[in-house]
Amino acid sequence: MDKFKGALIVGFLRLFALLPWSMVQRLGALIGWLMWKLPNRSREVARTNLSHCFPELRGDPLDQLLRDSLQQIGKTFTESACAWIWPADKTLRLIKEVEGLEVLEQALASGKGVVGITSHLGNWEVLNHFYCAQCKPIIFYRPPKLKAVDDLLQRQRVQLGNRVAPSTREGIISVIKEVRRGGSVGIPADPEPSEGAGVFVPFFATQALTSKFVPGMLTGGKAVGVFLHALRLDDGSGFKVILEAAPQEMYSEDIDAAVASMSRVIESYVRRWPSQYMWTMKRFKKRPAGEARWY
Numbered sequence: 001m002d003k004f005k006g007a008l009i010v011g012f013l014r015l016f017a018l019l020p021w022s023m024v025q026r027l028g029a030l031i032g033w034l035m036w037k038l039p040n041r042s043r044e045v046a047r048t049n050l051s052h053c054f055p056e057l058r059g060d061p062l063d064q065l066l067r068d069s070l071q072q073i074g075k076t077f078t079e080s081a082c083a084w085i086w087p088a089d090k091t092l093r094l095i096k097e098v099e100g101l102e103v104l105e106q107a108l109a110s111g112k113g114v115v116g117i118t119s120h121l122g123n124w125e126v127l128n129h130f131y132c133a134q135c136k137p138i139i140f141y142r143p144p145k146l147k148a149v150d151d152l153l154q155r156q157r158v159q160l161g162n163r164v165a166p167s168t169r170e171g172i173i174s175v176i177k178e179v180r181r182g183g184s185v186g187i188p189a190d191p192e193p194s195e196g197a198g199v200f201v202p203f204f205a206t207q208a209l210t211s212k213f214v215p216g217m218l219t220g221g222k223a224v225g226v227f228l229h230a231l232r233l234d235d236g237s238g239f240k241v242i243l244e245a246a247p248q249e250m251y252s253e254d255i256d257a258a259v260a261s262m263s264r265v266i267e268s269y270v271r272r273w274p275s276q277y278m279w280t281m282k283r284f285k286k287r288p289a290g291e292a293r294w295y
Helices: 002-016 021-037 041-053 060-085 088-092 101-109 124-134 147-156 169-180 213-221 255-272
Strands: 095-099 113-118 138-141 163-166 184-188 198-203 206-211 223-232 239-245
Touching: 002 060, 021 041, 021 060, 041 060, 060 088, 060 124, 060 147, 088 124, 095 124, 101 113, 101 124, 101 223, 101 239, 113 124, 113 169, 113 213, 124 138, 124 184, 124 223, 124 239, 138 169, 163 169, 169 184, 169 213, 198 255, 206 255, 213 223, 213 255, 223 255
Parallel strands: 095 239, 113 184, 113 223, 138 163, 138 184
Antiparallel strands: 198 206, 223 239
């Protein structure tokens, strides 16, 4: 059954990738609109997250942000199907603007390891191709459950000579070794970690369990951190990539302060583009002691 499901999903991805870009955008928006209109678990998770993170929003303003967010998530899905199927150079042509490229160039010239830090904002699959075109990093990721989909992603994510590492013990070790030898890695910093691998720090109007992994690699200046995001342009024509140096506090020996600093940077981006964040992710599943579960 899993093989059939995997083959079916890969088939749909290939169909999406045959469409013209304007249709990819419209179909993604339609999928998101249906997610907003029809009862489903993802909609309720997104509503819960938004109501806690934007407590000042109530009624129509909250529902408008929920609808916009789900439509953007629908676009992320259809866009990512293209990024998974197309040759990398075709995806790269969708990047219309780049801001802060000198930050990455300086980091790569430093002779230290480079940690590319991103989050589930905008389109991280497009960002993957951009980052891999600049250097040859190891991209850290959580493998999908279906083998056929995982096989596809592993093939497509290494088109530019980079490597991938799953979020396993072996994958973590390979990422750490790459940074120590002066190489580059790419890591999404916002998936919720296990309790032993994270600390609770502020994220929007609440506490969020956040990974210590990225700041731990930067401690004491052992590597250079660079934030990267690919944001969708308003006219639907493509993306703008924004790069920013990690703040000095992220290099602190105080791991709680370093993680909190990383969380503030990610929050600053999400506040600027709130509808482009993946609010359907159960980002706040684990709660501090004594606090009720959200989901």
